[in-house]
Amino acid sequence: MEQCILIYEDDRDLLELCKIILTGPGRTIKTFNRCENIISDVERFHPDLILMDLWIPEIGGKKAIELVKEDKSNDHIAVILFSANAEIEQISDDIGANDFLKKPFDLMNFKKTVEKHLCN
Amino acid sequence: MLDLQRTDQSDNELKVVKAMQYVLDILQLIWPDRIALFLIRQVDLMEKPGGIKPEFKVIGSPSMQLNTIDYKVLYEFCSELTQPFFYADNTDAAFLPGLMAILPLGLNAGSGKTDLNLNEHIFKQEDEGDFLNFFCLMAKDGDSLKLTENESDIIFNFLNLIDCFQKLDDYTFKLKAFRHDLRTPLTSVSMISGLLQQEPENSEFYELGKMLKSATGKIEGLINDFKADIES
Numbered sequence: 001m002e003q004c005i006l007i008y009e010d011d012r013d014l015l016e017l018c019k020i021i022l023t024g025p026g027r028t029i030k031t032f033n034r035c036e037n038i039i040s041d042v043e044r045f046h047p048d049l050i051l052m053d054l055w056i057p058e059i060g061g062k063k064a065i066e067l068v069k070e071d072k073s074n075d076h077i078a079v080i081l082f083s084a085n086a087e088i089e090q091i092s093d094d095i096g097a098n099d100f101l102k103k104p105f106d107l108m109n110f111k112k113t114v115e116k117h118l119c120n
Numbered sequence: 121m122l123d124l125q126r127t128d129q130s131d132n133e134l135k136v137v138k139a140m141q142y143v144l145d146i147l148q149l150i151w152p153d154r155i156a157l158f159l160i161r162q163v164d165l166m167e168k169p170g171g172i173k174p175e176f177k178v179i180g181s182p183s184m185q186l187n188t189i190d191y192k193v194l195y196e197f198c199s200e201l202t203q204p205f206f207y208a209d210n211t212d213a214a215f216l217p218g219l220m221a222i223l224p225l226g227l228n229a230g231s232g233k234t235d236l237n238l239n240e241h242i243f244k245q246e247d248e249g250d251f252l253n254f255f256c257l258m259a260k261d262g263d264s265l266k267l268t269e270n271e272s273d274i275i276f277n278f279l280n281l282i283d284c285f286q287k288l289d290d291y292t293f294k295l296k297a298f299r300h301d302l303r304t305p306l307t308s309v310s311m312i313s314g315l316l317q318q319e320p321e322n323s324e325f326y327e328l329g330k331m332l333k334s335a336t337g338k339i340e341g342l343i344n345d346f347k348a349d350i351e352s
Binding site: 011013014017018020021055082084085103104105106107108110 | 299300301303304305306307308309310311312313314315317318333336340
């Protein structure tokens with residue numbers, strides 16, 4: 001079954017890198033540099049996983065994930081936050097994200113974290 | 121109240137807020153029967169992503185441009201206050217004050233009475249710099265707003281003090297933002313180094329990847345040292 005990952009990051013280099021790294025057979029990767037339309041993105045693509053930068057226009061990653069989590073039918077969607085914020089772990093807990101990646105993270109950590117939640 | 125989107129900053133950390141609290145305490149002793157109002161324009165701090173996020177409270181409909189402010193509406197708001205009120209707004213950052221503090225001094229503070237005519241005097245800081253600070257003193261119509269030379273000096277010294285603290289806050293914010301922003305491209309470099317190291321059969325790529333990894337580790341170390349240094 002095709003897996004779908006939505007990636008939200010306002011740094012285009014990092015966004016493109018994440019896409020390159022995660023692209024593979026049986027996977028659809030959709031990238032966005034803003035997050036205010038996240039609800040319609042979720043309704044349109046039915047993602048298995050959302051990778052969300054915390055500090056992203058227009059509404060910020062925290063608010064965007066809170067919007068997604070408001071709808072219980074989205075509970076199956078895994079969410080990984082990434083940020084340079086020192087309190088990323090706490091924020092991740094607060095909004096019910098499944099995991100977090102603290103910038104700067106490396107390739108191995110990134111792949112391992114994503115694979116863990118796609119397998120689940 | 122101020123609300124910060126960034127969780128590594130809180131309103132209590134803003135030195136300008138602490139400075140204003142201090143100033144307001146002193147003014148309350150000097151002018152127990154007047155309302156003191158600070159209007160501080162500082163646009164940059166508000167506009168930065170993750171900067172101060174306002175909890176907007178409309179005080180009537182004043183545009184907050186000093187020449188059009190509706191003091192009666194403002195007074196109606198002030199008259200209901202019993203505690204100093206700190207206010208942030210960025211709905212129209214080009215014109216609005218970045219930060220405002222109101223002290224409900226005597227003048228029926230807390231009574232909710234709004235039938236008083238007010239007069240006011242606005243003091244504007246001469247050296248505008250990056251910030252434009254105003255201090256407004258209001259009193260019941262008929263009460264004198266004339267200040268002694270010493271009182272005028274006090275006001276301008278306070279404005280200078282607030283200006284200094286606001287600049288300090290701004291630099292602190294910029295440093296934090298810089299440190300934060302640096303970590304995103306660093307992540308890209310780190311990921312590229314990982315990709316290069318995935319090619320062990322190409323020793324040149326592998327070595328380049330190792331060098332990039334080492335360099336990113338050093339940069340991260342420098343950022344962390346810098347953070348520890350400014351926080352110490």
